[in-house]
Amino acid sequence: MDIIAAHQHGLIEQLDEEIAALSGRARDFSQRAVVLHHLHDHSRGTFEWALAEAQRSLRIVSGLEQLDRKLKRWGWLMPRRSQAAIALQQLGDAMGEASRQRCIAARRAYRLSAVAALRSEAEDSLAGDLLASLDQCHAARRTGTVMPAAARQLLADQCDRLVAIGCNDVALTAAWAAIMATRLGRTAQRLIGDKVLERARSRDRKRGSSRVERELRDHPMLPAAFRANPAQHFYGLQQAIAERRRQKWREACDQEPDAFELAA
Numbered sequence: 001m002d003i004i005a006a007h008q009h010g011l012i013e014q015l016d017e018e019i020a021a022l023s024g025r026a027r028d029f030s031q032r033a034v035v036l037h038h039l040h041d042h043s044r045g046t047f048e049w050a051l052a053e054a055q056r057s058l059r060i061v062s063g064l065e066q067l068d069r070k071l072k073r074w075g076w077l078m079p080r081r082s083q084a085a086i087a088l089q090q091l092g093d094a095m096g097e098a099s100r101q102r103c104i105a106a107r108r109a110y111r112l113s114a115v116a117a118l119r120s121e122a123e124d125s126l127a128g129d130l131l132a133s134l135d136q137c138h139a140a141r142r143t144g145t146v147m148p149a150a151a152r153q154l155l156a157d158q159c160d161r162l163v164a165i166g167c168n169d170v171a172l173t174a175a176w177a178a179i180m181a182t183r184l185g186r187t188a189q190r191l192i193g194d195k196v197l198e199r200a201r202s203r204d205r206k207r208g209s210s211r212v213e214r215e216l217r218d219h220p221m222l223p224a225a226f227r228a229n230p231a232q233h234f235y236g237l238q239q240a241i242a243e244r245r246r247q248k249w250r251e252a253c254d255q256e257p258d259a260f261e262l263a264a
Contacts, residue, residue, distance in 0.1 A: 012121055015111055021241045023103040026096030029061035030221050031237070032103045037216060038234040039110055040209075046137045046147045048209050049156040050106060052201050055212060057099055058219055059200060063191035064092045067184055074183070084182035087175070091188065094168070094175035102163035109162060114138050130158040 024031040036054035040047050067088055071081070112122035113134035122131055133155040140147040147155075179188045190196060204212045217227055226233040 008117065008121065011115075011117060015118070016108070017245070018238075018241070019104050019107050019111070021245065022107070022238065023100050026093050026100055027061075029057040029096065029099060030223075032099060033057045033216070033219075033222060034226055034230070034234055034237060035107065036103060037213075037230055039107060040213070041230060042141070043110075043137055044141050044144070045209060045213075046140050046152060047110065047155070048152050048205075049159040050110075051209055051213055051216070052156070052204060053102065053106065054216055055204060056197055056201065057103075058216070058221055059197060060095055060099060060192050061221065063188070064088070064095070066191055067188055070187060071184060080182065084179075084184050087178035087182050088184060088188075091175040091179045094171045095192065098167050098172055101166040101168070105163045105166050106159055109134060109159070127158070127162070130155075130162060133158055 022031075022035045033054040036050045036057065039050035040054070043050070071084055071088060074081070109122075109126055109130065112118045112126065113131055126134075133151065136147060136151055137155060139145075176188075179185050216222075217230060223233065225236070
């Protein structure tokens with residue numbers, strides 16, 4: 001591996017680590033909403049898919065919390081309550097991991113296509129039509145022009161195909177089968193089923209991204225710091241994650257008896 005290739009490989013590894021950390025754990029839906037909103041904000045409103053996905057994350061976590069409250073209310077009245085509790089945990093984990101992988105795939109594609117030094121990786125790992133749409137998105141962002149509505153919708157459709165590739169359908173299917181075997185099943189479908197989430201997304205598209213973004217910024221499940229200044233909150237999150245990574249690295253070095261000698 002030559003010096004340029006090694007440098008690029010290091011950049012890709014660093015990027016992947018940062019994206020995975022920002023996407024959080026399976027249940028970090030609100031954190032992903034912040035990260036996805038930042039992609040939309042960074043694109044100057046062109047990357048509408050990211051805003052829709054942020055809303056989707058909040059709808060899922062809100063639905064899961066409603067299901068949890070329902071389970072607690074039913075309590076002793078509900079037959080096989082422990083089975084329902086386990087199924088709800090399984091559904092939350094499966095939907096959370098799917099949400100996490102969707103966020104990783106979309107952010108990685110956006111960043112790879114935006115950074116000139118990573119162009120070869122973008123060309124190797126992204127479909128040609130998706131890369132062309134992302135290039136158009138970045139061009140509009142840099143020049144302050146408006147990307148046509150049809151082109152924005154095409155980009156959203158291509159992102160849907162991208163994130164579907166990394167989705168663990170087996171885990172999701174098993175989780176839905178488990179919850180449908182309980183009295184929570186119909187309520188779960190009504191709150192966070194695929195058809196319900198897609199209908200909500202279609203309604204948001206008709207209402208317009210400006211209105212949807214205002215609602216997201218005021219969402220009670222997001223931190224007050226985000227509502228006050230979304231960009232500042234995102235960069236604070238990014239810095240906090242980077243500092244945690246540095247701290248773990250320092251701690252790992254401290255555990256090595258010859259760390260100081262190696263550093264010297």
